[in-house]
Amino acid sequence: MGDLRIVHPITVPNAAVPAAEVVPALQGLVNAVVEAAEMGKAISCRKGCGACCRQLVPVSRTEGERLLQVVEAMPAERREVLKARFAAAEAAIEGGGLTERRGRSDRELSTAYFALGVPCPFLEDESCSIHPERPLVCREYLVTSPAALCAGPKQEGVTPVAVPKVSMAARRLQDEKDDWFPLAMLMAWARTRSRKVERRTGPEWVQRFLKRMSSASS
Numbered sequence: 663m664g665d666l667r668i669v670h671p672i673t674v675p676n677a678a679v680p681a682a683e684v685v686p687a688l689q690g691l692v693n694a695v696v697e698a699a700e701m702g703k704a705i706s707c708r709k710g711c712g713a714c715c716r717q718l719v720p721v722s723r724t725e726g727e728r729l730l731q732v733v734e735a736m737p738a739e740r741r742e743v744l745k746a747r748f749a750a751a752e753a754a755i756e757g758g759g760l761t762e763r764r765g766r767s768d769r770e771l772s773t774a775y776f777a778l779g780v781p782c783p784f785l786e787d788e789s790c791s792i793h794p795e796r797p798l799v800c801r802e803y804l805v806t807s808p809a810a811l812c813a814g815p816k817q818e819g820v821t822p823v824a825v826p827k828v829s830m831a832a833r834r835l836q837d838e839k840d841d842w843f844p845l846a847m848l849m850a851w852a853r854t855r856s857r858k859v860e861r862r863t864g865p866e867w868v869q870r871f872l873k874r875m876s877s878a879s880s
Contacts, residue, residue, distance in 0.1 A: 668695055676865070679862070681836050681862070682731060689798065695826055699825040707805060710789055712789060712790075714812055715784075717803075719782065720844065722840065726843065726848060726855070730848070730852055748849040752849065784796075802828070806823060830875075
């Protein structure tokens with residue numbers, strides 16, 4: 663993985679399980695990569711600086727399934743609050759004409775999305791309310807520039823830490839036709855997602871992830 667050498671133990675179920683069950687192991691792996699990449703750098707990111715939580719956050723199907731489990735495990739009152747936030751975010755995204763790519767590049771789509779100022783439904787007091795369960799790509803985004811610059815419409819002057827995008831390996835983990843969707847559209851995705859559940863042993867899922875990670879970096 664470039665100049666980074668990562669040694670990280672992974673614990674997964676030996677039994678055949680849905681891919682969502684190995685997400686905690688993938689989170690740990692991404693954390694290890696990020697920790698190696700940020701070593702020796704002065705990271706500006708702090709609890710309470712939530713500008714990046716208004717960016718387009720690409721989430722894989724496997725992570726989406728895990729996040730739905732996280733939401734469903736919450737008390738009913740909290741679930742309803744979150745679902746209302748997701749509905750508001752979905753309406754804003756639809757109103758901004760961003761539910762379809764329409765020939766836009768990832769960069770163009772991300773810029774247009776950020777301009778909407780739609781906060782992540784999990785954002786509370788400018789901090790992530792599900793920080794231990796946050797998406798893989800969120801873990802990979804760190805900056806060394808002043809946090810205030812992250813709120814700029816064009817992100818001018820922002821200096822991200824060069825972190826290998828391990829999160830991309832989660833895409834198509836279950837099916838080659840899978841890709842990603844915006845985190846803020848989680849509930850919309852849930853309404854139309856495939857209900858087919860593929861089961862593999864934990865080690866098999868991890869091997870698939872590592873294979874895709876290797877392919878993405880080559």
